[in-house]
Amino acid sequence: MNNPTNQNFPYVPQSPLVRLGRSFIATLKAAPQKAASRATGVFHSAAAKVRGFFKSFADGDAATKASYLIMGLGHLRRGQIARGVIYLLLQVLFILYMVTFGGRFLGMFFENFFTGGNVGRVETHISGEWDPELGEYVKIAGDNSFHIVLYGILTVFVVLFFVLTYLRSVRESYALEQAAIIGRRPDGIRKDIALLSDSKFHVTLLSLPMVGLFFFTIIPLATMILIAFTSYDANHEVPEHLFQWVGFQNFGDMLSGGSSLGATFRRVLIWTLTWAFFSTFTNYFIGMLLALLINKKGIRLKKLYRTLFVATIAVPQFVSLLILSKMLDTGGGTLGSGGGIITQLIENVFGYHLQFGLDILTTRICIILVNLWIGVPYSMLLCSGILMNIPEDLYESARIDRTGPVRRFLKITLPYMLFVTGPYLITQFIGNLNNFNVIFLLSGGGPGDLSLYTNGAKGTDLLITWLYKLSLGADRNYKLASVIGILVFLISAILSLVVYNRSSAVKGEEHFQ
Amino acid sequence: MLTVLSVLWLIPLFYLLVQSFRGEPGAWSPTFFPRTWTLDNYRRLFTETDFPRWYGNTLLIAVVSCAITTLFVLAVSYAFSRIRFPARKPLMNVMLILGMFPGFMSMSAVYFLLKILLPNNYQSHVSLIIVYSAGAALSYYIAKGFFDTVPKSLDEAARMDGASRALVFRRIILPLSKPIIIYTVLINFIAPWCDYIFVSYILSGVPDTGMYTVSLGMFRWLEREMVQQYFTTFCAAAVVVAVPITLLFMWLQKYYVQGVTGGAVKG
Numbered sequence: 219m220n221n222p223t224n225q226n227f228p229y230v231p232q233s234p235l236v237r238l239g240r241s242f243i244a245t246l247k248a249a250p251q252k253a254a255s256r257a258t259g260v261f262h263s264a265a266a267k268v269r270g271f272f273k274s275f276a277d278g279d280a281a282t283k284a285s286y287l288i289m290g291l292g293h294l295r296r297g298q299i300a301r302g303v304i305y306l307l308l309q310v311l312f313i314l315y316m317v318t319f320g321g322r323f324l325g326m327f328f329e330n331f332f333t334g335g336n337v338g339r340v341e342t343h344i345s346g347e348w349d350p351e352l353g354e355y356v357k358i359a360g361d362n363s364f365h366i367v368l369y370g371i372l373t374v375f376v377v378l379f380f381v382l383t384y385l386r387s388v389r390e391s392y393a394l395e396q397a398a399i400i401g402r403r404p405d406g407i408r409k410d411i412a413l414l415s416d417s418k419f420h421v422t423l424l425s426l427p428m429v430g431l432f433f434f435t436i437i438p439l440a441t442m443i444l445i446a447f448t449s450y451d452a453n454h455e456v457p458e459h460l461f462q463w464v465g466f467q468n469f470g471d472m473l474s475g476g477s478s479l480g481a482t483f484r485r486v487l488i489w490t491l492t493w494a495f496f497s498t499f500t501n502y503f504i505g506m507l508l509a510l511l512i513n514k515k516g517i518r519l520k521k522l523y524r525t526l527f528v529a530t531i532a533v534p535q536f537v538s539l540l541i542l543s544k545m546l547d548t549g550g551g552t553l554g555s556g557g558g559i560i561t562q563l564i565e566n567v568f569g570y571h572l573q574f575g576l577d578i579l580t581t582r583i584c585i586i587l588v589n590l591w592i593g594v595p596y597s598m599l600l601c602s603g604i605l606m607n608i609p610e611d612l613y614e615s616a617r618i619d620r621t622g623p624v625r626r627f628l629k630i631t632l633p634y635m636l637f638v639t640g641p642y643l644i645t646q647f648i649g650n651l652n653n654f655n656v657i658f659l660l661s662g663g664g665p666g667d668l669s670l671y672t673n674g675a676k677g678t679d680l681l682i683t684w685l686y687k688l689s690l691g692a693d694r695n696y697k698l699a700s701v702i703g704i705l706v707f708l709i710s711a712i713l714s715l716v717v718y719n720r721s722s723a724v725k726g727e728e729h730f731q
Numbered sequence: 732m733l734t735v736l737s738v739l740w741l742i743p744l745f746y747l748l749v750q751s752f753r754g755e756p757g758a759w760s761p762t763f764f765p766r767t768w769t770l771d772n773y774r775r776l777f778t779e780t781d782f783p784r785w786y787g788n789t790l791l792i793a794v795v796s797c798a799i800t801t802l803f804v805l806a807v808s809y810a811f812s813r814i815r816f817p818a819r820k821p822l823m824n825v826m827l828i829l830g831m832f833p834g835f836m837s838m839s840a841v842y843f844l845l846k847i848l849l850p851n852n853y854q855s856h857v858s859l860i861i862v863y864s865a866g867a868a869l870s871y872y873i874a875k876g877f878f879d880t881v882p883k884s885l886d887e888a889a890r891m892d893g894a895s896r897a898l899v900f901r902r903i904i905l906p907l908s909k910p911i912i913i914y915t916v917l918i919n920f921i922a923p924w925c926d927y928i929f930v931s932y933i934l935s936g937v938p939d940t941g942m943y944t945v946s947l948g949m950f951r952w953l954e955r956e957m958v959q960q961y962f963t964t965f966c967a968a969a970v971v972v973a974v975p976i977t978l979l980f981m982w983l984q985k986y987y988v989q990g991v992t993g994g995a996v997k998g
Contacts, residue, residue: 364843365843368843368844415895415896415898416895417896419810419814419896419897419900420814420816422897423806423809423900424806424807424868426803427803427806427807427867427868430864430865430866430868431826431865431866431868433844434841434861434862434865434866435837435865435869436829437840437844438837438838438841438844439829439832439836439837439840441837441840442837442840445839445840511736512733517733523733523737525981525984526737526740527737527740528980528981528984529744529977529981530740532973532976532977532980532981533744533973533976534921534925534946534973535925536925536927536949536950537747537949537969537972538743540949540950540969541743541746541747541966541969542743543953544758544953544962545743545746547758558759559759559760559763562761591740595740596991599987599988599991599992600991603992604992655925658927658928659927686835686928689835689838689839689932690932696839699836699839700836703832703836706832706833706836707831711831714831
């Protein structure tokens with residue numbers, strides 16, 4: 219682990235939060251300049267590439283020139299048969315793909331993309347023809363808007379890849395010509411394959427994971443991001459109906475002041491942030507205290523205690539959370555109606571009927587408490603490791619100065635811990651923003667609330683559980699689900715930027731090794 | 732103090748255990764301990780419900796997706812940690828950004844894709860395995876952190892002797908990486924047992940409830956219509972699911988702690 223005192227941070231007595239804030243503001247200030255310098259860099263290298271592209275065409279011989287039109291001809295001419303054939307095949311496949319499939323979707327995708335309007339041309343409709351067997355008019359299937367978005371974005375990526383491959387083949391073909399002039403024989407396919415386990419080993423390692431990532435993360439995510447700019451919901455369900463490109467309208471609705479949707483969003487957002495704040499900090503501090511308790515000198519059976527607490531991490535959450543939700547259940551809701559064991563206990567001892575799942579505030583408090591049960595062992599584990607690394611001489615000198623345990627904690631332990639685990643806290647905060655399990659399994663988002671109900675949310679729903687409900691069930695609203703996803707991303711991204719700035723791991727990556 | 736706390740921590744789990752032996756039917760019992768003790772819930776669980784099938788399904792999914800995920804994570808993190816290639820930084824940045832979107836957001840589109848790829852059985856275990864393992868590369872971070880701390884001089888020495896990168900990876904790095912391999916396997920083996928959100932999206936509509944995984948099936952048992960009848964069965968099932976997972980976890984706890992602390996401190 220890093221010892222923070224070794225790093226080049228000048229010692230300025232500021233609280234970690236202030237430091238975080240400052241470094242964040244500094245990044246924001248530096249961002250435009252950074253972006254500008256990077257943009258010019260990109261522009262220059264792109265310009266150089268374009269120049270090179272035309273120059274090698276002018277300089278190249280017939281084979282090289284021909285490979286500008288038909289990929290792989292240059293390779294075939296210079297004896298790189300396998301590569302040449304692969305390039306040729308890729309070009310044929312690409313043309314086939316575009317002609318039979320991609321081109322059509324790409325056309326419909328971009329048709330109304332910038333102006334707004336239907337995604338697709340023909341809506342599913344009823345023809346004039348009567349089908350006596352079914353007893354209804356014959357239905358004619360129209361375009362499927364969702365498929366158009368999905369295949370459209372896929373085709374955009376395919377074209378992009380093809381262009382990159384094309385440029386690469388042209389570059390290679392010119393290089394081969396140059397090599398032939400000085401009399402060097404080109405590498406055969408065997409050499410290429412051998413390189414895959416050596417200097418090109420990263421290609422072997424990365425290709426399969428990246429293919430998985432491309433098809434099941436990048437394409438779906440790009441599609442769903444685009445859905446945020448359409449009118450896709452239960453009233454525009456595919457394949458019966460077309461949906462439309464609507465630009466930023468959904469974002470406007472979601473963020474507007476007056477509408478009921480805007481009000482719902484603000485309430486859910488505020489609760490999400492409140493929840494993330496309380497769950498992160500309560501877990502962190504109580505976990506740290508617990509770690510201190512266990513680590514204290516003279517405590518026996520340290521290992522046993524740690525193991526006991528860790529049991530709650532080990533038990534699958536859907537088991538532990540569901541059983542707690544049943545222990546807290548109200549039964550009927552009024553005094554004397556039974557219910558879960560905790561509710562009954564509270565009723566018998568205090569004569570108060572716990573309104574878990576009935577009253578919003580009660581439910582929220584219960585959730586935060588139950589989350590302690592789940593989360594404290596986790597932060598206890600984390601803190602124990604770090605606590606042991608605090609240099610003992612700090613405490614030694616404090617003891618010589620007759621400092622009390624509380625001050626020792628406040629002046630030594632806490633600053634040290636906050637310094638080391640600052641990034642972790644923010645990561646944890648982001649994790650809690652998206653903590654689906656705790657909310658969904660404990661309260662299911664309930665209790666209901668009339669003002670939230672119309673927009674499909676409930677009293678303890680987080681943005682993420684709201685998103686879940688909007689993408690499933692009777693009144694699906696994919697467009698709003700996507701808008702929520704994008705907004706969650708924005709929040710996480712801003713917070714991550716803070717971590718990224720502070721994280722020594724990123725800056726000192728090369729120093730480690 | 733600690734004793735009190737640890738007892739408090741274990742009460743819910745203990746409650747689950749004793750309730751699984753409860754003889755009285757119904758969702759609520761007024762007492763912590765059952766009045767009549769029985770093994771009937773377990774007998775019922777294994778003979779009258781789909782639970783054994785769910786268990787098998789989950790085990791299969793967990794093993795396959797864990798194997799694929801672990802391979803992917805190790806490959807990606809090693810490549811990012813050791814090999815310097817032009818696309819490295821851009822790729823890492825793209826993956827960082829992808830990771831910030833809620834994973835569930837893309838689910839509707841994934842569902843459509845699965846429908847296209849597996850038209851006849853998109854509501855299947857294959858789909859689930861694909862969903863769990865296809866995005867694996869995104870969680871390379873902790874393993875990369877680990878590889879970063881393995882001295883580079885080891886690689887260089889072997890490369891001087893003429894070993895290829897693949898050989899270095901297989902013969903030198905992997906044997907040294909036992910802790911991180913165990914951590915990755917553990918996390919990814921447990922994940923399918925605990926997942927509800929993706930299973931519910933993919934398998935909810937399947938007509939044969941025997942296709943469910945444990946989390947989805949058991950969740951159903953606690954819904955309002957079923958809870959009176961199935962609560963004690965749920966407890967028994969929970970014990971059967973939780974005990975092996977918990978033991979596994981306890982056994983490999985050391986590696987888990989290493990992974991968590993290592994990953995967290997580096998941010």
